Amino acid sequence: MKKKLVMIGNGMAGVSFVEQLLKLNPNRYEIVIIGSEPHPNYNRIMLSSVLAGDASMKDIILNDWNWYRDNGIQLLTGQEAVSVDAEERTVTTNAGVTLAYDELVFATGSVPFMLPLPGADKEGVIAFRDIKDCETMMETSKNYRKAIVIGGGLLGLEAARGLINLNMEVAVVHINKNLMNLQLDETASRMLKAELESQGMRFLMEHKSARITGKERVTGLTFEDGTHEAADLIVMAVGIRPNARLAKESGLEVNRGIVVDDHLQASIPNIHAVGECAEHRGLTYGLVAPLYEQGAVLAKKLAGVDSGGYHGTVLSTKLKVSGVNVFSAGRYTDEPGTKALRVQDDLDGVYKKVVFENGKIIGTVLFGDTSDSSRLFSLIRSGQDFTGKEKEVLFGPSGGGGSKTLSMEDLVTAMSGDEIVCGCNGVTKDTLVEAITEKGCVSLGELKACTKASAGCGGCKPLVEAILTTTLGADQVTKVKEGICGCTTMSRDEVVNAIQQMRLTTTKEVMHVLEWHNPEGCSKCRPALNYYLGMAFPEEHGDEPESRFVNERNHANIQKDGTFSVVPRIYGGVTTPEDLKRIAIVAEKYQVPLVKFTGGQRIDLLGVKKEDLPGMWKDLDMPSGYAYGKSLRTVKTCVGNTFCRFGTQDAIKMGIDLEKKFERLDTPHKVKLAVSGCPRNCAEATIKDLGVVAIDGGWELYMAGNGGTRVRAADLLVKVKTEEEVLEWTGAYLQYYRETANYLERTSEWAVRVGLDTVKKALEKKEDRDALNARIDKTLDLMQDPWKQIIENDDLRVAFDALTAKGAVNPEAAAANESK
């Protein structure tokens, strides 16, 4: 029978421990996790990115609900453990659930330390610790302006930066005279302050908070010197303390945290603690790397595998505030017996300090340029002796400038096997080497997929690459290429060149000639090849519906329940009463459950059964809107000078002309266009793949914008005078994108990859644009409306119907069915 493992806490340290335990011994325990937040395990470190708008809540989920289900873990969310009976070995939650355990793990993390100021209970006084706090900040920023962050440490500065991104005015109150005084020396601290000030942060240094003012809601903060600062929101980020209350009440030995030995064993048998709540050799940790190391040790212990135990961690800190690179590790302050090597360059805002003791590096602070961080951090941990050649650490063998004596490769050789390379995911050097030698990983991508190394912040990427090179040998790695999918080692360019040079015209031919590993490819390469073939030989290549994604095969968007959506073409977003009536009649006739306007100014009929699609298309009698395709989606327009008093040009006509010209075009990924009639830009043209903005006497064309996952403001491509020129440049731009982008690469990613200047240069000359336009026109001439084609072709239309039994072969069974 399986033993019962109960874990209190559903955070990063605890869940990482469970992951490692499952890898070592997946069947030993029946696992129950109690989590007080209503979410699965998420990356708390990334909360600042959520605040900064770089990530959504969804992006920071580390283990989704499926992970718990697939691993047979019972997760009790929104519940708190309220008592532990160590004799009976049970845990009881506030929902009244009592769970028996064989092994109990405390992974309760920490709680933010709230200053006991008078008025700290007012509305608008919060911590910065969980998703709820983030949501409060975002909500507050909609209605209020002024925020105070108390605490100039790592967490406080991240909160402050996030609030600035939310357009709030932020003052940071710090008790010390140096920011991040626990991680930085005075010089780095001063440089950091100057940098953050230039970003709009205001600092009240050496200020001691006395009392929070306001009635129900906070109105400000008064300091001990009697001065006052107004505020609508106060975020306390003065520190965290281990969450060890329940452990203490349960009779466990608790100092600052739950006291554990080198095997994370607490003072009562069968109870363990891991993460921020644990105190090991008198130290508690609040950073992620040590917590993962602890998790690994505990996982080994509970899986019944020997480990050398946990011996503490050398800490390093990387500041994640956007635009500022700061790193510190080890003991970086000057003490008796230490010598420091410093480089300070105020011109470029770079500062590097390496502290030595008896020839060994014991600490470092880097500001502005942190490219040496993983190298120096490894040197601290390896304990290598540099007596007599300390300067080489920063300057190389000549003692000034030049290359570094110690390459990444030397460093990797010096690393011990159990050293953690990827702090975000707790991946050791041994794990990586094993993945390379035993699981056959030969590229960074494969290593990432196999071990998760460098899948977090990506800071360890150079080190992971170095381990790959040292383990395989440089020539082995360079030989390995990432193919367009697992079926080939050939890159996109090689495949496309081969198609063009050998005049290959079917996916089958490509796979055969280029020696694909899988005879009929996979769901990644088949659609890609079908696109490349059509792009290279629009006339010769017969489109292969069986190689297209479901949506492009059915000319409708599949929904999660297997129904589809229908979006008719409405050029430029301009419709007529007749069309609207027809759409309404069709929606009623087919009992469409949801009719919605799309973000691109079109009408979406959702929840349609596949069998109904051809009938609806026929009744609509409108062209397909291609809302499902890697194709031109919509051209969004504002009303322009047709009615608007600000409009400088006819934006509607321009939009309709563009949509009529480029509809149905196959492109590497979807393409969205917009035309605004004046620089007020109501059609949001500057976040489109191609945006057109009218100015007095002409048009501006913007390229490579994106309003999706990664918002990217478009860059100016060109200013032109006439509508013909807009069409000419758009055609050339789209064709250049079609010919050079990877399949499934949006223009925003493509343009950054190939270089914005490369794109501009390729379109600069009139003759180049003409040639591109000749090629795109040839393709456009061949395109036909797919809905019409299907309605008019019985074979195509019938494929939308389901098959039914035409009769039974076995007469007895048929008789049996009929009698029912």
Place this chain on the structure above:
Amino acid sequence: MNEVIVGHISEFPERSGRVFRMGTLELAMFKLSDGTVKAIDNLCPHKQGKLSEGIVCDHHVFCPLHDRKINLHDGLVQAPDDGCVETYRVEVDGGGIVILFLKDGLGTKVS
């Protein structure tokens, strides 16, 4: 064992799925490039995607929703994912008639 006539082989485009319905039963049927026809439950074990809409490569189908890869011979979801779907025996007779073999009990689902 129930044997049911589904239709003629010409109704199956190569490497594309067709839906077959009988009572509460819904199957995804595929003609592979070797001419054989395969039938599986039309429901991905991951998030109930309609497998009939998937891309067919050799004797595998990729779920259209989240790209789970399923072996049409034995219904097994391929690594790194796991799970399986029910498979059904299908034969094409000399005249191109596609016959589906249903296990006993399944026929009783037909009302």
